[in-house]
Amino acid sequence: MKKYDIKSTDKETLRKWYYLMTLGRMIDEKAPAYLLQSLGWSFHAPYAGHDGIQLAMGQVFTRGEDFFFPYYRDLLAALSAGMTAEEIILNGLSKATDLTSGGRHMSNHFAKMEWNIQNISSATATQDLHAVGVARAMAYYGHKGVVIASHGESSVSEGFVYEAINGASTEQLPVIFVIEDNGFGISVPKKDQTSNPKVAANFSGFKNLKIIYCNGKDVFDSMNAMAEAREHAITKHNPVIVHANCVRIGSHSNSDKHTLYRDEDELAYVKAADPLQKFRRMLLRYERFTEDELKKIEEEAKKELSTANKKAIAAPDPDASTVLDYVLPEPYKPQVYVDGTHNLDGEKKTMVTAINETLKAEFRHNPDTFLWGQDVANKDKGGVFNVTKGMQQEFGVKRVFNAPIAEDYIVGTANGMSRFDPKIRIVIEGAEFADYFWPAVEQYVECTHEYWRNNGKFVPNVTVRLASGGYIGGGLYHSQTIEGALSTLPGARIVYPSFADDAAGLLRTSMRSKGFTLYLEPKAQYNAVEAATVVPDDFEVPFGKARIRREGTDLSIITYGNTTHFCLTVADRLAKESGWNVEVIDLRSLIPLDKEAIFESVKKTSKALIVHEDKVFSGFGAEIAAMIGEEMFRYLDAPVQRVGSIFTPVGFHPNFEKAILPGEERIYKAAKSLLEY
Incomplete structure (x- = not known):
């Protein structure tokens, strides 16, 4: 492998490096001026002090082969990878032509998706999980290349960084995790983050993981480290950590004032350690360039900056x-x-049969479909409820496999793997039960705003399956449903079938669609007789289309999931007892929502009862009730009513569950009261 040093590196390469470092620093130093002029760049995290490692990451990045996840401090890395000064400034000023997001995302987040320079979140180091997912796709499709993901040393305190490195080493994937260690997480010193002075040492016991330490301030040491890391990741099919020792010359960002927590001696030291000035001195000392030649390069960089600035x-x-x-x-x-x-x-x-058969049919339909989760592919077992039984046997261990008990990892790597090629479709069992999904919500949020944040350039093609709801005596962590909380996040479709045919049809549509879908399965109905139906071959259910399960004229009951069956029973009971004609609407799809079906029913009956298993307080029904009240008030003959769980967790003993979850009797009383209003 070629080694870089000041003496043997050819002059043209040195010239390119010095030009990039000079131009990058000029942009970095100009960024605060845009804010002072009220032109933009309201978030700016200066990279000065990280020059060596950032130059090296961009130079090692191979367009057409590699994926790169730069973090918000990686201005020089993006420039070194091929982005232009104009593209960098367009992002800083949040212009419509900004490649990263067209002004939708924060400034100082640099991306060029057509080159696989990825748009990452502001939530630091979340991209590590995405990087592992891309690398998984590289391994599956036999693609030559690596994934580079970078962030600061304090990010390593996040649990999902551990999950990413653990997963990459377990799966033996070509990921380079670059830790740019400048000693601070905003104002928090490294000693308050971890006991190891070198945070990469926290991972020294991981099998299949190579750790390379380098001086991130030094161009040549950084280039050699990154070149070695890339070669190792490709040839050994294993992950690498590159721990780069850097300094932070400025404040964390323009919202930070580092003089409040750093003394004058430290500030003088980091300024003296400036990598750009060190590189300049080396070029002169070893007579690779003259003073006039360097000044000429600096003038060229200044001209490019001026032109880029105007544009x-x-x-x-x-x-x-x-x-x-x-x-x-x-x-x-x-x-x-x-x-x-x-x-x-x-x-x-x-x-359960309908879901299982649909999964298999869609895996045959699209060979670029994958499934993973906890306990989904273990010999003849397919999860707690056997929903995925037989999948791995038919489609193999590379398409259907178990994931670690790490919900963030399950969702985050799905986001990443879908970046590799838009033809890929991924189904994940996000957790054994919906109640256990909360550790993954951070990555759920990432998935929901990817499409909007990227200005339409990328959306994860992922279906998240979750066994949801109660009525099985499961208690806490086995009986709750979470759609009310997650429906507040734009960017995900949310579907919740009540019957076998709809479960099959909604799953098929989810798996064939572009985008991110939360698919909630009422587990109490998996083997229930009342939920069993005829399921046509290749049955399809469109998003945003409710189903009238029972037509009526006196009251509209709007429901979904487990409570649909209670509502139908109540409607039949009321008809037999009093001749009331109750309409039952099964929403099936919560986002998008079939407002038209709801409104047409309310126009007809003039009374509305919303029933769901989730809590009444802040449940999804509150949004439906508000919508009816705002837009259909003139048609109402009675106040909109809601039935759902009381505002407590779900208890384990049957007495608690019966008191907490809505049942037939509670729905009957509410419906009868409305009918008699």
Whole structure:
């Protein structure tokens, strides 16, 4: 492997490096001026002191082969990887032509998706999980290349960094984790983050993981470290940590004042350690360049900056009328069952069978489909409820496999793997039970705003399956449903079937669609007789299309999931007892929501009862009730009512569960009261 040093590196390469370092520093130092002029760059994290390692990351990055996840301090890394000064400034000024996001994301986040320089979140180091997912795809498809993900040393305190490094070493994936260690997490010194002075040492016991330490201030040491890391990752198919010792010359960002926590001696030391000035002195000392030659390079960089500055300032600002673009992509449109209904007779299938058979059918339909999760592929077992039984046997261990008990890792690597190619579709069992999904919510949030944040350039094609709800005597962590909380996050479709055919149809549409879907399965209905239906081959259910389970004229009951069955029983009971004609609407899809079906029913009946298993307080029904109250008030003959769980966790003993979760009797009383209003 070629070694870089001041004597043997050719002059043209040295010239390029010095030009990039000079131009990068000029932009870095100019960024605060834009804010002072009210032109933008309201978030700026200066990179000065990280020059060596950032130059090296960009130089080692191979366009067309590698993926790069730079973090918000990696201005020089992005420039070194090939982005132009104009592209960097367009991002800083949040212009409409900003490649990263068209002004939707924070400044100082640099991306060029067509080159696989990825747009990352502001939540530091979340990209490590995405990097592992991309590398998994590289390994599966036999792609030559590496994934580079960088961040500061304090980010290593995050649990998902451990999950990413653990997963990459377990799966033996070509990921380079670059830790740019400048000694501070904003104002928090490294000693308050970890007991190891070198944070990479925390991972020294990991099998299949190589750790390389380098001086991130030194161009040559950094280049050699990154070149070695890339070669090792490709040839050995193993991950590498490059721990680069840096200094932070300035404050953490323009929102920070480092003089409040750093003394004059330290500030003098880091300024003296300036990598750019050190490199300049070396070029003169070893007579690779003359003073005049370096000044000429500096003048060229200054001219490029001036030209880029003028173009970027003149670029258009984002158009606020586009704010609703790229929240959700267009879904797959059903081709046969366009409204998601059928009238077929025949043998009924349980919901668990319908889901299992649909998964298998879609895996045959699209060979670029993958599934993983906890306990989903263990010999003849397919999870706690056997939903994925037989999947691994038919489709192999590379397409269907178990994941660690790390929910963030399960979701984050799905986000990453789908970046490799838009044809990929991923189904994940996000947790054994929906109640255990909370550790993954950080990555759930990432998935929801990817499409919008990227200005439509990328969306994770991922379906998250979760066994949800109660009525099984499961108690805490086995009986709760979470759609009310997660529906507040734009960017995810949320579906919740009640019957086997809808479970099959919604799953098929989810797996064929572009975008991110939360697919909630009422586990109490997996093998329930009342949820079993005829399931047509290739049945499809469109998103945002409710199903009228029972037509009526006196009251509209709007429901979904487990409570749909209670509502149908109540409607039949009221008809037999008093002749009331109650309409039951099964929403099936919460986001998007079929407002038209709800409104048409309310116009007809003038009374609305919303029933769901989730808590009444802040549950999804509150949004439906508000929507009816705001837009359909003139049609109402009674206040909108809601039935759901009381505002407590779900208890384990049957007496607690019965008191907490809505049942037939509670729904009956509410419906009868409304009918008699």
